[in-house]
Amino acid sequence: xxxxxxxxxxxxxxxxxxxxxxxxxxxxxxxxxxxxxxxxxxxxxxxxxxxxxxxxxxxxxxxxxxxxxxxxxxxxxxxxxxxxxxxxxxxxxxxxxxxxxxxxxxxxxxxxxxxxxxxxxxxxxxxxxxxxxxxxxxxxxxxxxxxxxxxxxxxxxxxxxxxxxxxxxxxxxxxxxxxxxxxxxxxxxxxxxxxxxxxxxxxxxxxxxxxxxxxxxxxxxxxxxxxxxxxxxxxxxxxxxxxxxxxxxxxxxxxxxxxxxxx
Amino acid sequence: xxxxxxxxxxxxxxxxxxxxxxxxxxxxxxxxxxxxxxxxxxxxxxxxxxxxxxxxxxxxxxxxxxxxxxxxxxxxxxxxxxxxxxxxxxxxxxxxxxxxxxxxxxxxxxxxxxxxxxxxxxxxxxxxxxxxxxxxxxxxxxxxxxxxxxxxxxxxxxxxxxxxxxxxxxxxxxxxxxxxxxxxxxxxxxxxxxxxxxxxxxxxxxxxxxxxxxxxxxxxxxxxxxxxxxxxxxxxxxxxxxxxxxxxxxxxxxxxxxxxxxxxxxxxxxxxxxxxxxxxxxxxxxxxxxxxxxxxxxxxxxxxxxxxxxxxxxxxxxxxxxxxxxxxxxxxxxxxxxxxxxxxxxxxxxxxxxxxxxxxxxxxxxxxxxxxxxxxxxxxxxxxxxxxxxxxxxxxxxxxxxxxxxxxxxxxxxxxxxxxxxxxxxxxxx
Numbered sequence: 004x005x006x007x008x009x010x011x012x013x014x015x016x017x018x019x020x021x022x023x024x025x026x027x028x029x030x031x032x033x034x035x036x037x038x039x040x041x042x043x044x045x046x047x048x049x050x051x052x053x054x055x056x057x058x059x060x061x062x063x064x065x066x067x068x069x070x071x072x073x074x075x076x077x078x079x080x081x082x083x084x085x086x087x088x089x090x091x092x093x094x095x096x097x098x099x100x101x102x103x104x105x106x107x108x109x110x111x112x113x114x115x116x117x118x119x120x121x122x123x124x125x126x127x128x129x130x131x132x133x134x135x136x137x138x139x140x141x142x143x144x145x146x147x148x149x150x151x152x153x154x155x156x157x158x159x160x161x162x163x164x165x166x167x168x169x170x171x172x173x174x175x176x177x178x179x180x181x182x183x184x185x186x187x188x189x190x191x192x193x194x195x196x197x198x199x200x201x202x203x204x205x206x207x208x209x210x211x212x213x214x215x216x217x218x219x220x221x222x223x224x225x226x227x228x229x230x231x232x233x234x235x236x237x238x239x240x241x242x243x244x245x246x247x248x249x250x251x252x253x254x255x256x257x258x259x260x261x262x263x264x265x266x
Numbered sequence: 267x268x269x270x271x272x273x274x275x276x277x278x279x280x281x282x283x284x285x286x287x288x289x290x291x292x293x294x295x296x297x298x299x300x301x302x303x304x305x306x307x308x309x310x311x312x313x314x315x316x317x318x319x320x321x322x323x324x325x326x327x328x329x330x331x332x333x334x335x336x337x338x339x340x341x342x343x344x345x346x347x348x349x350x351x352x353x354x355x356x357x358x359x360x361x362x363x364x365x366x367x368x369x370x371x372x373x374x375x376x377x378x379x380x381x382x383x384x385x386x387x388x389x390x391x392x393x394x395x396x397x398x399x400x401x402x403x404x405x406x407x408x409x410x411x412x413x414x415x416x417x418x419x420x421x422x423x424x425x426x427x428x429x430x431x432x433x434x435x436x437x438x439x440x441x442x443x444x445x446x447x448x449x450x451x452x453x454x455x456x457x458x459x460x461x462x463x464x465x466x467x468x469x470x471x472x473x474x475x476x477x478x479x480x481x482x483x484x485x486x487x488x489x490x491x492x493x494x495x496x497x498x499x500x501x502x503x504x505x506x507x508x509x510x511x512x513x514x515x516x517x518x519x520x521x522x523x524x525x526x527x528x529x530x531x532x533x534x535x536x537x538x539x540x541x542x543x544x545x546x547x548x549x550x551x552x553x554x555x556x557x558x559x560x561x562x563x564x565x566x567x568x569x570x571x572x573x574x575x576x577x578x579x580x581x582x583x584x585x586x587x588x589x590x591x592x593x594x595x596x597x598x599x600x601x602x603x604x605x606x607x608x609x610x611x612x613x614x615x616x617x618x619x620x621x622x623x624x625x626x627x628x629x630x631x632x633x634x635x636x637x638x639x640x641x642x643x644x645x646x647x648x649x650x651x652x653x654x655x656x657x658x659x660x661x662x663x664x665x666x667x668x669x670x671x672x673x674x675x676x677x678x679x680x681x682x683x684x685x686x687x688x689x690x691x692x693x694x695x696x
Contacts, residue, residue, distance in 0.1 A: 060577055081579035096577045098570030100637035101563075109567055110578035112560055119558040127478050 010072070011036045011201045012088075012170055017056055017066035026052045028225045029258050030066075034170065034201040039192060041212030041233075042205045043245055044222035050205045051093065053222070054172050057203075058090040059083035070170075081110070087169035091176055093205075095159040099148040103140075104129040106147055107162045132161040136191070153184040160188070164195065171195060174205045189215060209241055223248045226259025282487040287631050287686065291646050294679075295653065302657030309660045313509035317536060319649075319656055320506075321442040321607065324541035325350075325600040326619060327648040330626040331552040332596035334644045335562075335589050337627055338569040340636035341399065341406035343590070345413030346597050346623050349391050350616030352421040354601035357384040358430035358611025361437055377437035384598040391417065392594020396587035406590075414620065422613055431610035441606030442539035444515055450507045453537035457503045461496050468492045507535040541603045545645065548599060553641045555592075565589060569636030625672075626651055629679045650679075 010033040017030045027049045034040050042050045055061045057068065059080040068075045070086050077083050083090070097106050104125040113128070115121045126143055133140045137157040147155060156179065163171055173192075177185040192202060192215050204212045212219065213233060221228040221244040228244045231254035240251040250260035279286045303310035329346050336343045361380040369376060395413055399406045432438075439446040448456070468488055475482055510516070516532040525532075556562035564585045567575040576582050600619075605611045630647030632639030654675060658668045 058577075059579075079579065080577050084579055090577070092574075092577065094573075096571065096574035098567040098574055098637070100570035101567060105563060105567070109563075109575065110580045112563060114560070120560065120563060123474050123478055123480070126480075 010034065011038075011070065012057070013069040013072070014053075014057065015067050015069070017053060017063050017068075019052060019056060019061055019064050025225050027056070027063075030222065030225075030227045031257070032220050032227065032230070034203060036169070036201050037196055037199045038218070039196055039202045039204055039216045040230075041216030041219040042203055042222065043209060043212065043219055043241065044207065044228075045245065046207055048207075048222040049225040050207075050222055051174055052225075054090070054174060054203060054205060057083065057170075058088060058172055060090075084111075084166070087167065088172065089163035089166065089168035089170070090172040091159050091163050091174065093174040093178065095155055097147045097155060097159060100146050102146055103133065103143055103150075103158045103161075106158055107132070107165060109162075111166065128165070129161070132165050133157060136161055136187075152179040153181065153187075156180060156184065156188070160191065168200060170201045170203070172203045172205070175207070176204070177211055209238055209245065213238055213241070221245055223259055227257030228259045229254040229256040231255065282491050283483065284491060285640070287683075288640070288643060288646070290686070291630070291643065291650070295646065295650055298650065298653050298657065302653070302661065306657065306660040310657055313505050315656070315660070316505050317509045317539065319652060320542045321539045322656060323649050323652040324442075324539075324545040325603045325607075326622050326626055326652065327545045327645040328548045328596050328600045328603065329593075329619065329623040330630070330644040330648045331548050331641045332593040333623050333627040334630070334632050334639045334641050335552070335556060335565050336406075336593050337624075337632045337634060338556075338636055338639045339565045339586060339589050340569050340572065341586070341589070342624070342634075343395075343406065343410045343413075343593050344620050344624075345391075345395065345410040345417055346593065346600075347616040347619035347621075348414045348417035348421065349388060349594060349597040350601045350604060350619055351613065352391070352417040352424070353384045353388050353598045354605040354611045354615045355421045355424045355430065355613070356387050357381070357437075357598075357601060358433065358605055359424055360384075361434040362430050362432065362611075372435060374436065376434045377440075380434065380437060381440075381598075381602055384602055385595050388594040388596075388598030388601070389591050390594070392591040392597075393587065395594070396590030399590065400583035400586035418617075421615075427613050429610050429612045433606055433609050433611075437602070438606045438609055439540050440544065440602050441604070441608070442541045443607070444511060444536070446540040446606070447506075447511075447536035447538065448540065448543070449537040450535040451537075453503050453506055453535075456538060456543070457499050460499045464492050464495045464499075502538075506538045509536045510534060511536060541607065544599065544603065548596065549641055549645050552592075552596075556641060561585065561588060566637060569638070622648075622651060625676050629676060631683055650675075 012034040014033065015031045017027055018025065019027045030049070030053055032040070032053070042054065044050050052061065056063045057077065059077045059082050062078060068077055075086055077086065077088075098109065101109070104122065107129050108125045113121045113124045129143065137154065140154060140157060142150060142154070147158060150158070156176070160176075177188050180188065192204070196202060204216055206212045216233050218230055218232050219241055220230040221241065223245065228248050229250040231241070231251065235253040236251055240254075243249045243251065244254070248259060248261045250256040299311060309315065329350070333343060333346065357380045360383050361376050365373070365376050365379060391413070395409050398404050398409045435445070468491070472482060472488065511519070511534045513531055516534045517527055519534060520527050520532055556565065564575060564580050564582070567578070567580065568582055568585060572582060601616070604615055608615070626648035627639065627644040628634065628647070629650055630640065630643030630645070632644055651672065654672060655668060658671060663671075
């Protein structure tokens with residue numbers, strides 16, 4: 004079914020090694036506009052590494068990436084941003100000593116006619132985005148260090164969605180959040196999906212993503228176990244994919260799936 | 267009672283948006299000045315001593331402005347004193363031995379060419395060190411420790427250790443002295459420009475905020491801040507303009523201009539010294555770079571979180587190189603001031619300056635962990651260090667004792683800063 008639509012992102016045969024260890028081994032995965040794909044696996048399964056190749060933080064040893072069916076060259080985070088790929092890292096990747104506006108526009112500062120930073124304009128924009136994500140947020144003048152976990156998360160998300168992202172990568176987006184803030188992020192994902200944004204949701208916890216994702220892709224030891232539509236499989240079956248590497252009948256097996264006979 | 271008072275003070279700082287740290291430093295400076303003045307029998311707070319103090323501070327203050335950015339970006343530069351020595355030597359040879367062969371002595375272009383050569387050499391050294399740090403991944407501590415030895419050695423190599431003198435007459439003005447003072451009238455012109463800039467800045471910021479509907483500072487706060495700034499400029503002008511030239515020099519100038527000397531003697535003021543104006547200009551330019559340009563924003567982001575900065579698509583290596591290039595060029599400016607003041611380029615010029623520069627930046631509130639620091643603080647830190655030092659000279663303390671006091675003050679200052687920081691951070695946490 005996903006083959007019928009032209010994919011927004013296609014990754015084919017992605018591989019990368021660090022010091023002889025194959026962190027990601029021949030992984031192929033695609034994503035359509037308005038689709039949420041949950042990328043699951045244990046810590047160290049290679050999820051974050053795969054996604055860092057898409058966001059330009061790592062350069063793959065092999066494999067190619069297509070955006071809208073056309074080959075894309077992504078050698079740096081700047082390249083990825085040019086294709087509309089925005090990433091919310093697990094660590095949030097915020098400069099703690101700068102305020103929300105400086106972080107939101109880091110690398111893409113608004114400038115006045117003189118080429119100088121236009122801090123006032125950046126604060127105005129930041130207030131607009133933050134009003135949508137976290138209406139009670141008021142600490143615009145303080146360094147991010149002084150913000151709570153949820154507020155920092157909001158800044159990181161604001162940075163990703165402000166620049167008209169087409170592909171959003173969220174690495175463990177709710178790991179540091181309380182129940183209420185987690186719900187806020189879930190609502191936001193539903194809303195962004197409606198806007199036609201394709202979302203990779205990375206998690207080691209199946210419960211975080213099962214209700215939100217259209218499909219799940221499971222990785223184990225750097226290889227893709229398989230992908231499955233969430234309504235066609237049960238949580239237990241997906242857990243089996245994560246823990247054992249077995250692939251249920253309703254899933255599309257990948258190179259990392261255990262052969263049916265040995266399972 | 268005490269709590270409500272502290273709250274009142276905090277509100278005052280918030281309303282006026284004055285940096286409380288900076289006020290603390292000014293307070294410390296005032297204490298040092300008054301204390302030293304009392305202990306030295308009133309020899310410190312004289313126009314003459316304050317004028318000399320300002321000139322003595324200029325060279326270290328210029329380099330401290332650059333060191334702030336280096337340290338903010340989580341690096342260090344131990345080679346600044348040696349760069350100063352080498353660049354000073356090259357500028358000395360250029361103007362005293364090389365150029366006169368082609369242009370003759372006292373050619374009006376000599377000082378410009380010497381200065382440009384110096385800036386170029388400083389930039390090239392900074393570029394080399396920056397590239398090694400950023401692209402080859404050698405820690406700045408090691409690269410510049412190597413630089414400390416290499417550039418000092420190169421300085422010796424230029425003339426085999428011989429002192430080069432004298433400097434070009436126009437060049438010497440950059441070092442202050444009688445020729446390097448701009449006189450009372452020009453000092454007032456500078457003051458008027460400063461007044462205008464202060465008022466313009468205040469109005470401009472207010473207009474900008476009103477345009478986008480941000481909360482405005484209360485008018486009394488605006489007036490107080492701008493008023494205090496103008497008052498400070500005025501005080502500096504009064505001091506500079508009440509330090510008179512020596513009577514014999516004044517008579518010579520009067521004779522040159524065909525003035526008659528009145529019977530009660532002639533009073534011609536020094537006015538501000540050129541090196542001080544250069545240092546202030548450097549401070550303004552580097553502050554502008556730090557606060558109003560992408561480059562400065564990236565330097566601070568790099569100090570706050572290098573990985574995040576990289577992931578934001580910033581070319582962090584380029585930024586690192588640029589920080590070191592700027593540092594090298596500021597060393598060249600400092601070298602010009604030092605050689606001009608000494609009227610000679612010597613092998614030992616700038617020795618141990620790296621320690622004073624780093625100390626000035628750290629006393630001025632620059633965090634060695636990176637990401638935090640202000641240019642104004644660092645330059646004020648340079649003034650604090652120099653005040654202590656020349657104060658102790660006036661009090662007749664021995665050099666070893668001077669070093670002990672300076673080292674002690676450095677450690678105490680950083681400790682106080684940590685106390686202040688940990689308290690304000692707790693206060694602002696949710």
